[in-house]
Amino acid sequence: xxxxxxxxxxxxxxxxxxxxxxxxxxxxxxxxxxxxxxxxxxxxxxxxxxxxxxxxxxxxxxxxxxxxxxxxxxxxxxxxxxxxxxxxxxxxxxxxxxxxxxxxxxxxxxxxxxxx
Amino acid sequence: xxxxxxxxxxxxxxxxxxxxxxxxxxxxxxxxxxxxxxxxxxxxxxxxxxxxxxxxxxxxxxxxxxxxxxxxxxxxxxxxxxxxxxxxxxxxxxxxxxxxxxxxxxxxxxxx
Numbered sequence: 001x002x003x004x005x006x007x008x009x010x011x012x013x014x015x016x017x018x019x020x021x022x023x024x025x026x027x028x029x030x031x032x033x034x035x036x037x038x039x040x041x042x043x044x045x046x047x048x049x050x051x052x053x054x055x056x057x058x059x060x061x062x063x064x065x066x067x068x069x070x071x072x073x074x075x076x077x078x079x080x081x082x083x084x085x086x087x088x089x090x091x092x093x094x095x096x097x098x099x100x101x102x103x104x105x106x107x108x109x110x111x112x113x114x115x116x
Numbered sequence: 117x118x119x120x121x122x123x124x125x126x127x128x129x130x131x132x133x134x135x136x137x138x139x140x141x142x143x144x145x146x147x148x149x150x151x152x153x154x155x156x157x158x159x160x161x162x163x164x165x166x167x168x169x170x171x172x173x174x175x176x177x178x179x180x181x182x183x184x185x186x187x188x189x190x191x192x193x194x195x196x197x198x199x200x201x202x203x204x205x206x207x208x209x210x211x212x213x214x215x216x217x218x219x220x221x222x223x224x225x226x227x228x
Contacts, residue, residue, distance in 0.1 A: 006159075034215070043205060043218045044160070093159045102214040103148040107159035 003027050004096050006108035013084055014116055021079045021111045023094030029074040030096035034105065035067070038091045050077055084115040119143055120208050122219025129226050135193040137222045139206035142187065146208040150216065151180065151191050154203045163204070164191070196226045 003026040013019045023033060032051050036044040048064075050056035050071035058064045066088075068080040077096075081088055091112055095105040121140045129135045139149075150165035166173045166180040166189065173180045179192040193200055203223050207216035 004159075041221075041223070043220045046215065049215065091157075095159075097214070102211075103150075103165075103209060104162065105216065107152075107161065110157070110159045112157070 002106040004106045004108040006094055006111050010112040012114045015085055016083055018080055018082045019084055021092055023077045023108050025075045025096045028098045031099045032097050033071055033077040034095045035079050036093045086115045089113055089115045119217045120219045122206050126223045129196045131226055131228050133196050135196045135224055137204055138190045139219050140188045141208045145210040147211055148209045149189050150207050152205045198226045198228050201226050
């Protein structure tokens with residue numbers, strides 16, 4: 001149980017274009033989803049927290065107009081990187097938790113974004 | 117301010133040996149301490165977690181030791197195997213936000 005998927009697993013896009021990453025909870029209802037960014041050999045950096053049906057809460061320093069997060073249903077959240085630039089290249093990981101287990105976060109497999 | 121300090125940054129262990137990773141925290145409001153295992157190119161996976169009302173928790177070859185007074189906790193991997201080679205993150209969270217604060221990670225290599 002507690003499986004989270006991400007799609008795509010990797011994506012290459014050209015500078016200036018936008019790319020959407022999907023995060024799905026497959027076997028539970030995710031009342032809250034999180035988006036992280038991870039640089040090579042570094043820890044996870046929380047970008048934003050989203051509750052189903054509400055606007056996302058962004059961490060300090062994260063541009064909300066650049067990283068659009070939508071959590072429209074209890075099983076799906078999307079992260080759209082708008083007008084991507086090479087510095088946005090990174091490993092993006094989502095996680096999800098249910099109302100039944102507020103402490104436990106279940107992570108997706110991650111999406112490798114490369115902006116050329 | 118780093119609220120969860122993890123050491124060592126990297127660790128090399130021979131097969132069959134014990135791997136020990138340590139974490140220390142500052143926020144006394146933390147009340148949930150998970151460990152995550154991450155393989156290259158994959159997302160982290162919850163390995164084992166402990167609450168401060170117990171001093172030790174064991175699941176298979178993995179054990180968390182917790183010292184509330186010292187504000188420290190550690191992961192012990194017994195009989196380490198090459199398949200355990202991964203990056204391990206400790207974390208801590210509180211009942212306020214339930215959002216974990218992660219350590220910087222430990223890269224573990226187990227030589228066959």
